[in-house]
Amino acid sequence: MSRMNMLGRGRRAAALTAAVMLAIGGAAGCAKEDTGGTTEGGVALVKAGTLTTCTHLPYAPFQSKDDSGKVVGFDVALIDLVATRLKVTQAIVDTPFEGIKSGADLNSGKCDVAAAGMTITDERKKVLDFSDPYFDATQALATPTGKEVKTLDELVGKRLGVQGGTTGEEYINTQVKDKNLKIEVVSYKDLAALQQALATNQVVAAVNDLPVWNEYIKANPGKVVVAAGFDTGEQYGFAVKKGNAELLKAVNDALAAARTDGTYDKVYAEWIGEKPAA
Numbered sequence: 001m002s003r004m005n006m007l008g009r010g011r012r013a014a015a016l017t018a019a020v021m022l023a024i025g026g027a028a029g030c031a032k033e034d035t036g037g038t039t040e041g042g043v044a045l046v047k048a049g050t051l052t053t054c055t056h057l058p059y060a061p062f063q064s065k066d067d068s069g070k071v072v073g074f075d076v077a078l079i080d081l082v083a084t085r086l087k088v089t090q091a092i093v094d095t096p097f098e099g100i101k102s103g104a105d106l107n108s109g110k111c112d113v114a115a116a117g118m119t120i121t122d123e124r125k126k127v128l129d130f131s132d133p134y135f136d137a138t139q140a141l142a143t144p145t146g147k148e149v150k151t152l153d154e155l156v157g158k159r160l161g162v163q164g165g166t167t168g169e170e171y172i173n174t175q176v177k178d179k180n181l182k183i184e185v186v187s188y189k190d191l192a193a194l195q196q197a198l199a200t201n202q203v204v205a206a207v208n209d210l211p212v213w214n215e216y217i218k219a220n221p222g223k224v225v226v227a228a229g230f231d232t233g234e235q236y237g238f239a240v241k242k243g244n245a246e247l248l249k250a251v252n253d254a255l256a257a258a259r260t261d262g263t264y265d266k267v268y269a270e271w272i273g274e275k276p277a278a
């Protein structure tokens with residue numbers, strides 16, 4: 001007789017369930033929807049037992065791969081707190097920033113939450129629901145050491161690098177337009193490409209968020225300096241799909257708890273460094 005008959009009823013049912021799950025799991029690779037899941041607290045997730053996070057790598061110190069290939073950073077640590085609250089584990093999906101900030105990735109169910117050192121802007125608020133702000137940032141102009149450029153005017157006729165789709169790119173494009181500066185603005189697809197361009201003199205300067213340059217300088221001492229800052233007064237927020245109030249609440253609750261119990265400061269010290277005096 002078949003092996004099935006040797007199994008008890010319960011085990012047979014379990015085996016059948018496993019087979020069905022496998023079939024569904026296999027189909028999910030190409031189908032748009034996974035089976036999804038719901039936490040004990042009633043938060044719907046695109047993948048059962050998992051808080052799926054969209055981010056765009058690399059963006060140290062907020063998210064980048066460590067030597068073992070694991071994605072780590074300030075944002076990762078904070079979203080881990082949300083996952084813990086929901087009694088699930090975080091899984092990270094690396095995907096271009098464009099799809100994150102446009103809401104496309106959240107809308108299509110690629111992930112539950114976006115955590116990408118992403119600045120809260122009015123435009124993005126139209127397509128995403130942002131958490132409470134969790135980090136303050138400004139823009140900074142980096143140049144090779146010894147080739148400092150302090151103002152945008154000095155970049156006229158030269159190449160200035162930016163990261164595609166970011167607030168830094170937007171800031172520079174606005175400045176260039178408003179002040180009619182003849183700067184050649186070159187847009188790179190991610191931070192690594194931008195930093196590589198600066199390191200190999202494809203551009204004479206590059207703009208990105210200040211903490212990202214600070215991190216780069218820590219990792220590559222002596223090569224690059226922050227030559228100027230632009231106080232754009234940005235704040236980062238995590239984002240969920242528009243209308244996902246349950247998950248948004250879980251994110252905000254986790255952030256609030258972390259601020260109260262000292263975890264936020266610990267995570268900040270670990271990934272960013274000393275906090276500026278308030």
Ligand code: ARG
Nearest residue numbers: 056059116117118119166167
């Ligand atoms: N803060 C900037 C913005 O919102 C840059 C974010 C880029 N983040 C990333 N993970 N690539 O536009």
